[in-house]
Amino acid sequence: MNRIFSGVQPTGNLHLGNYLGAIRNWVELQHSYNCIFCVVDLHAITVPQKPEELVQATREVTAAYIACGIDPKKSIIFPQSAVSIHAELSWILGCHTPLGWLNRMTQFKEKTGKHADKASLGLYGYPVLMAADILGYRATHVPVGEDQKQHLELARDIAGAFNRFYNQDYFPLPEPLIQGPATRIMSLRDGTKKMSKSEESDYSRINLTDNAEAIELKFRKAKSDALPTITYEPEKRHETANLINIYAALSGNSREKIVEEFGDKNFSAFKKALAELAIFFVPSRRLMIRVAGP
Ligand code: ATP
Ligand code: LTN
Secondary structure, three states: OOEEEEEEOOOOOOEHHHHHHHHHHHHHHOOOOEEEEEEOHHHHOOOOOOHHHHHHHHHHHHHHHHHHOOOOOOOEEEEHHHOOHHHHHHHHHHOOOOHHHHHOOHHHHHHHHHHHHHOOHHHHHHHHHHHHHHHHOOOOEEEOOHHHHHHHHHHHHHHHHHHHHHOOOOOOOOEEEOOOOOOOOEOOOOOOOEOOOOOOOHHHOOEOOOOHHHHHHHHHHOOOOOOOOOOOOOOOOHHHHHHHHHHHHHHOOOHHHHHHHHOOOOHHHHHHHHHHHHHHHOOHHHHOOOOOOO
C-alpha cells in the first residue's frame, strides 16, 4: 500500500486553514493509505520557542489530530524529535542539496524579507528537514496545503539527486496531494495573505479552539468589499472569493451554487450563514479539553 507522511508545526493555535487545507483531508486518506502523521517540533525551533510552551503545544496539536478524526489505531502519530532519523537524514540530504535550490524557496524569502542575514541556518535548511521527514519513511504521497508545493518539489529534486548519485532507486519521488476547494485559505483581514498561525491579529484566522461567539464575531468583522452583490472573482475580489471558498469547503457545495444562493443577498446574511456552518463543522468543543502536562 502507498504510504503517506505529513505534519504540522506545534506553533500557536491550529486554524481553519490547517484544518481544511491539510488535516481534514488526512482523515479520509486513512482509509486508503498507510499514514504517518507527525508533529514537527524540530521545524518549530527554526524560530525561537519557549521550551515549556513548545512541549505543551506539541501535546495540543497531537490532541487536535485525534479530535479532528485521525485514528491512532489506524495511523501513526508521533513527535518528530522522538525519532533521530529526521535530524540525521537532514544532514545527509543537505550534502546533496545545492544552495541554488534553497535560494529559490519563496517561504524563506517571505518570512525573512530584508533580514535574511539574521535568520538561522535552521530556517534556511527547513525544506531539507522536511525532505528528510518524507524520504526517511519512503513516503509516496504527501497531503499538504498549496503553500507547501514548492517544498514538495524540492523534496522530489533531492530524492532524484540522491538516487542518481548512488545510482539506485533508493527513495520514491513523493507526490503532493493538494486537494479540495480550500488548498489556500486566506486571512480574514487581507485576502492576499494566507491564513497563518504567525499573523499577529487573531481576527485574521478562525482557530480550531474558538468558541461559537468568537467564530461569529470574526466572520462578522471579516474584510469584504463594498459591492452590493456576491460574485466569485478571485483575481479582483480576494476577500469575497476567500469567503466563498471557505463556504464551499465546509458545505461541500460548488462555488456556482453558493453564488446562486447568496448572489443577491447582502454580506451580513452570507457571513452569518458562513459562521453557522463553521460553528457546526469546526470540532472546537472537543479541542477545548486541555491536555494534561507530564
Ligand atoms: P505559519 O503560518 O506560522 O507558517 P502554518 O499555519 O502555515 O504556520 P504549518 O504547520 O506550517 O502551519 O502548516 C500545516 C499544514 O497546514 C500544511 O499542510 C500547510 O500547507 C497547511 N496550511 C497552512 N496554512 C494554510 C492555509 N492558509 N490554507 C490551507 N492550508 C494551509
Ligand atoms: N513545512 C510544513 C510542515 C512539515 C511537513 C513535513 C508537511 C514539516 N515536515 C513533511 C508535510 C510533510 C508546513 O506546513 N509548514
